[in-house]
Amino acid sequence: MALLGIEGLTVEFPTRRGTFVAVKDADLTVEPGQIHGLVGESGAGKSTIGAAIMGLIDPPGRIAGGTIRFRGDAISGLDAKGMRALRGRKISMIFQDPLTSLNPLYTVRQQLVETIRLHLDLSETEASARAVELIERVGIADPETRADQYPHQFSGGMRQRVVIALALCSDPDVIVADEPTTALDVSIQAQILDLIKELARERQVGVILITHDMGVIADTTDVVTVMYRGEVVESGPTREVLGNPQHPYSQSLIAAVPRPDVKLGRFPLIGYGGRVTEFRIADLARDWPMPETPRGTPLVEVDGLTKQFQTRRAIRASRRRYLTAVDAARFEIRQGEVFGLVGESGSGKSTLARMIAGLFPSDEGDVRYAGRSINTGRRGVPDWYRRDIQMIFQDPFSSLNPRMRVDAIVAEPARHHGLFTGSALRQRVAELLDRVGLGADAGLKYPHEFSGGQRQRISIARALATQPKFLICDEPTSALDVSIQAQILNILKDLQDHLNLTMLFISHDLPVVRQMCDRVGVMKDGKLVEIAATEDLFAAPGHDYTRHLMSLMPRLDGLSDTALQRA
Amino acid sequence: MLSFILRRVLQSVLVLLVTGLVAFAMFRYVGDPVDTMLGQERTVADIERLRENLGLNDPFFVQYWDFLGRAVQGDFGISYRQGRPVGEIIAERLPATLELAAVSGVFALGFGIVLGIFTAIRRRGTAANVIMTLSLIGVSLPTFLIGILLIYVFSVELGWLPSYGRGEVTWVSGWPTGFLTSSGLSALILPAITLGLYQMTLIMRLVRSEMLEVLRTDYIRFARARGLRDRTVHFRHALKNTLVPVITVTGLQLGSIIAFAIITETVFQWPGVGLLFINAIQFVDIPVMAAYLMLISVMFVGINLVVDLLYVAIDPRLRAEGKAA
Known part of the structure; x- marks a missing residue:
């Protein structure tokens, strides 16, 4: 039984001009300890899948079909209360921009303690001790002092570590990471990705890593799913998909990635699903x-x-x-x-x-x-x-x-x-x-x-x-x-x-x-x-x-x- | 932090010096006090003597300095009309205005914030939409009309509440208060609503739009993704983040509640400083006008100082800047 399984997921957003299907009939599974990459260009529906797993699709959007199962139990139909019991406790999420994902008015300790006490039956002091422990575990030096600082006193990479600490408050089984390193410098990106890999390996957390960056996919994930305009076009072990893409869209996407190893005359353009506009x-x-x-x-x-x-x-x-x-x-x-x-x-x-x-x-x-x-x-x-x-x-x-x-x-x-x-x-x-x-x-x-x-x-x-x-x-x-x-x-x-x-x-x-x-x-x-x-x-x-x-x-x-x- | 406060206090003093100059200038340029004080039967020698006695022949800045020195001690001279010290007259009237302003301020803030949050959270609900529509009336109706309507409904037709005055007052250590008697309290209700209604709708609409803004932010989404309850998200995480702009506007509005209680005080014949000021203007009672001007500017400056300090208390990011700046 998969840790997290998505079958035939369809998400719709009703608009004045008819229904917009953001995700269509998507399938995906995550095993414990596995990092599953979800890649595609903007508008591909990858973040919508993340939001659907968390039960955080903004109204009027809705899940129109399919099921999301967590350890075999369907969670896609749960009411707000049932969803809240899972959210943050079993399934956590990390957002793209660490500069905006923390409330600027509370110290890191206050935010951690609040979340820990919500999920675990701990006293204020115990929760506070655990908060410091978490800060230390995500690799922030001098955790006792840093805990009492406000988010603006942390650098971008450090804030993303705090965000990860918050996501880890209750030892979740699944982490949905939505573009966790897009806003960060390469050296910080490498550190954050290492931290995510370490979590998957040591704590057997299943990770869904949403990104548009092929380099991150190649570097981090075990399995990759390629999405295009709401549909899954290809899925499989990362090496196979990247090394020998079957679907024309995956081929064009991979071909368009600038190569670090050799200089090409021009960028190869393989138009897929829309003509490449010519310029003269x-x-x-x-x-x-x-x-x-x-x-x-x-x-x-x-x-x-x-x-x-x-x-x-x-x-x-x-x-x-x-x-x-x-x-x-x-x-x-x-x-x-x-x-x-x-x-x-x-x-x-x-x-x-x-x-x-x-x-x-x-x-x-x-x-x-x-x-x-x-x-x-x-x-x-x-x-x-x-x-x-x-x-x-x-x-x-x-x-x-x-x-x-x-x-x-x-x-x-x-x-x-x-x-x-x-x-x-x-x-x-x-x-x-x-x-x-x-x-x-x-x-x-x-x-x-x-x-x-x-x-x-x-x-x-x-x-x-x-x-x-x-x-x-x-x-x-x-x-x-x-x-x-x-x-x-x-x-x-x-x-x-x-x-x-x-x-x-x-x-x-x-x-x-x-x-x-x-x-x-x-x-x-x-x-x-x-x-x-x-x-x-x-x-x-x-x-x-x-x-x-x-x-x-x-x-x-x-x-x-x-x-x-x-x- | 200390240097921040010191700097703000210094700026405040500068503002007060300038308004003091304006107040003082009224004495010199709005009519000649000698004309007003001496009757028709006067000689040039009389005028000269009086000028010398009053210090009107001193250089301008000496006179200004004298004026400031006395003003700081609460001595604004003697009312032309009542022949009593202005400080005394204002001290008599001020408690009425302050009590009215306090009650309507609390009314505006309390209801404004609660309704603002409610309409933001239940954005699509019927009740929220009804409140939003009604709030337009509060914003657009002029104060005197609201006052007259309230008097008509609750005093004339229903007879529940008094239509003028501040009822029975009791003296608590030199401060006449209307809070302790039932007639004093019932007399407060209508003027307080009249004075606070506009502020309340303004605060409500402001809180609502700020709330909507904050509820869209990433940290609110992340708070939900951590499984926090709606109540925690709304009141702990969202509300505090809406407060900085709300405090800015509320501070200024609170100042104007005190300063521009004039209309409400006139409609309800409320014996406060606003009514005093209106009468002073009618009779060109310059010492009273000058004192009022100084009083209001002290209040505005004080409120702004408090607002600045509140920012710092609420937003830790400003603390760092306060140190750096």
């Missing part, structure tokens, strides 16, 4: 002003840029405290290359990019663009520089003004710089939207009518409106699904090939960096610790920290080689 960047090259400087000469020279943020204000200078976000960064970006910046969150990559873009003033140092300093006056960077550089931001949802129509968004930079007006401008906008694969009609809509990947295309069209020579991409694909990521990265590669654009590409994702960049700078605590050509860096990392980052890259050894064959 090459057409833009006709009237694109080509750079005067030859390929390989320095275009952007960063000379000792430094930025400090004050973390404690005080009247006396000796009591002020500063955080050095970027510490004397010095490098050059050559004409026509893609320069990558990698590092974990807080390493100063984005701050550095913003200083280069002129969005933050720097405390010290200078940026020279085509030989000219950009710090020319008090009013920020000069107009000629603003026209030549453009930026693409990480979050496609907040980087487009929701009240502006797409054509106005794309036209704005060109209009501001007075490059085009009237019908020439309209024609230009339509052409740009068409070239990034959205079609000229897209201009008549508003941003909310587009998906994340399409919005990122709009951002690219907007960035191209001034015919820039230098593009700064700040984590342009980290909010996107892998298949969409592959499309966007291909567009960026085409920009470089056909329009001879120079790029600064910021990412925390090493495989993506390997695929995209010619040279890479590694940042740690505001310092550039290593700069090298990408292939040299991956072949022989020079700095300890680079080696450390490399060792944390999920290994995809067993991954299907279809990607290689098709490339």
